[in-house]
Amino acid sequence: MKKILVTGGAGFLGSHLCERLVEAGHDVLCVDNYFTGSKLNIEHLLNRPNFEAMRHDVTFPLYVEVDQIYNLACPASPIHYQWDPVQTTKTSVQGAINMLGLAKRVKARVLQASTSEVYGDPEVHPQPESYWGRVNPIGFRSCYDEGKRCAETLFFDYWRQHQIEIKVMRIFNTYGPKMHPNDGRVVSNFIVQAIKNEPITIYGNGSQTRSFCYVDDLIEGMIRLMESPAEITGPINIGNPTEFTMLELASTVLKLSGSKSELIFKPLPEDDPKQRKPDIDLAKSTLNWAPNIQLEEGLSKTIAHFRKVLAASNHPAQ
Template sequence: MKILVTGGAGFLGSHLCTELLKQDHEVICLDNFYTGSKQNVSHLLSHPNFELIRHDVTFPIFLEIEGIFNLACPASPKHYQSNPVQTLKTSVHGAINLLGLAKRTGAKILQASTSEVYGDPRISPQIEEYWGNVNPIGIRSCYDEGKRAAETLFMDYYRQHQVDIRIARIFNTYGPRMAIDDGRVVSNFIVQALMGKDITIYGDGNQTRSFCYVSDLVDGLIRLFFNETTIGPINLGNPTPIPIKDLASEILQLTNSTSKIVFEQLPSDDPIMREPNIDKARQILNWEPSIDRQQGLMKTVEYFKNTIIR
């Protein structure tokens, strides 16, 4: 297939582009480089089936394609809160433009949604049928509500125009090519540990997250995209939660760091627990993560060691 990957030069998008090329698809990588990087796809530039386009999805684009993975949106709080209006536009206008493209070309389109649609959940683990607990006027709302609105648009294009959609709800993902300064907890802790700086935990560290290694997540996205029995939404993530303070301790051990753990105030609307129920992914996609956390963290530490030294 000829497949468009928006946000394709980002952390997750670049791994997706690489895997799609391995599976002999033609890939058009589209990115405005707000948080993505040309360096992430530099190893693909000479590939005969790869094309890179600089473009912002808030503006229409006209291409002839057969499939779309819509990953365009900053995913870390640091970046999406720095320009909240543009974040919301990226989710909403971007969805409208890409769904219009899919409608015109007859392409299949997958929306990379997020566990943030569940907000600060009152149930755990989170199932796809849970409607969430989201503050519509908080500092995270530009991302949370933007992704919720995008899911609404996808479902309405499916019902009204019979567009062939898929919706993936992605939980915390980590691995090589995460940006050093993206503000996400795994990259923050590893970089702080390797540089001998204090490891900063916001809140008391008892809040939980579930971390999925990037290759597992990409596998889940591709399985959902090509599955013909479901449109989703489907949770994709690691179902094993860990308290943030325990993650910090693990990373200190893996890096042999002498950094100290310090605690600061928890930001507004930061969820206390994040844990996916992946029963649907197991049953429908025959998918579950295969890389355990220690193995994935070791690979990620090695990446950051080489990045910081370089």
Template sequence: MRILVTGGAGFIGSHLVDRLMEAGHEVLCLDNFYTGTKRNIVKWLNHPYFELIRHDITEPIRVEVDQIYHLACPASPIHYQYNPVKTIKTNVIGTLYMLGLAKRIGARFLLASTSEVYGDPEVHPQPEEYRGNVNPIGPRSCYDEGKRVAETLAFDYHLQNGVEIRVARIFNTYGSRMLENDGRVVSNFVVQALKGEPLTVYGKGSQTRSFCYVSDLVEGLIRLMNNEHTGPINLGNPDEYTILQLAQAVQQMVNPDTEIIFKDLPKDDPQRRRPDITKAKTLLGWQPTIPLQEGLKTTIADFRDRLTAEGDSLVSR
């Protein structure tokens, strides 16, 4: 098939591009390189089945494809809060253009939504039926509410225009190619530990998250796209860890002497986050297979290699 991946040079997008290329598809990678990077997709640049398009999805584009994986949007708080108006435009106008494209060319459309649509949840774990507890005017709302509107648009295009849609609600994902400065908890801890800096835990570290390795997530996205279920479907790892437990795991794997320090909790930071993946198991036959310790080992090795290549003399060997 001929497949468009928006945000294809990003962390998750580039791993998805790898899988699609390895499966023999023709892949169009669209990215404006706000958080994506060419190094993630450099190995495909001269491949006859790969095409890189530098483009911002808040502007219309015309291409011919069979499927659209719509991943384009900064996903870490540091990046999506840097320019919140741009973030919500990407989620709303960008999704509108991509759905319009899917309608015109008859392509199947997968929206990479997020667990952030649940906000700071009052139901635990979070099933797809839960409608969320989201602050519409807080610092995270450009992303949280932007993705909620994107879901609305997807379902309206489906109901009104018959567009084939798939909606994935992605929970915390980690792995190789995460940005060093994205402000996410895994990359923060790994980079701090490798540089011999104290690990920064916000609040008491009692807030929980679930961590899905990127290869597991990509498998879930592909299964959802090629299944007959519209969604939304949660994709994430149901194993739940406190932030302090994660810090201690990274500490032990990199440098047991690393100090852990505590700072004030950011506004609207969710206290608990864990997916109910019953639908993914029953409808897609999908569940994560990579345990946290194994995924962290690979992630730490990737960060160590990149930091060393960038000439960071502080990297802990």
């Protein structure tokens, strides 16, 4: 049994990770400031003797004794991270400094949840870890993109300078139950609009592509990276390499939900990538990892989850 800290543990990915670690018998400390995380995501764990939740903002130091740190704290959807861009950058940069400082003090292994956004609007497709990216440093998305890039820099400098055991994971589009219904991401947007039979909003002409990884596959890759030999530092792409256009995603959601929604088109947001697809050869060779859950299966589970969430919000408990 390990003592494991998960920052951002009440968020979408963090709550799934906490669940897996608790079920594996580890002693899990979930830290979250609840800006985008929700207590509802972790309430089923609160009565477990090997789970503890703490309200804390990672931009402030944290003094705990742990063996491993998963640093997931940071709003990850454009709506949330652009709401307070200065705080977003602080969370990525100062949060990384604080978690690396903690790891140095207690000699813990630490994993950084980085992002495919470090590649920006890529000129190389698919994106291998060796690609340095094409990011606008002064745009509306830069608080997130550059914050995560700086966090990676800090992780590798701490590794070289202080011999901290680091793991850096570049997360590509992930979806599944516990996503925030109003996070502005394409999967949650399409599903909520379809369930409500509202027009489905497509930005641009719908030809831009994304690859979608189901959350269970993503968490499996994250744990495998954390448990890999010390010399495997990353960065390692974790995502599903099967590519879909926005129009293909919309039509699949319509089919699976039985929705009567129509499609409407709006201008493409600034710096929105045209293509995004991971090269996962490194994850296959070093972690023996590849995604197993196909889009239709994952979307069916996610649609079922959102139906429950939306039904509960329309009929709150008295």
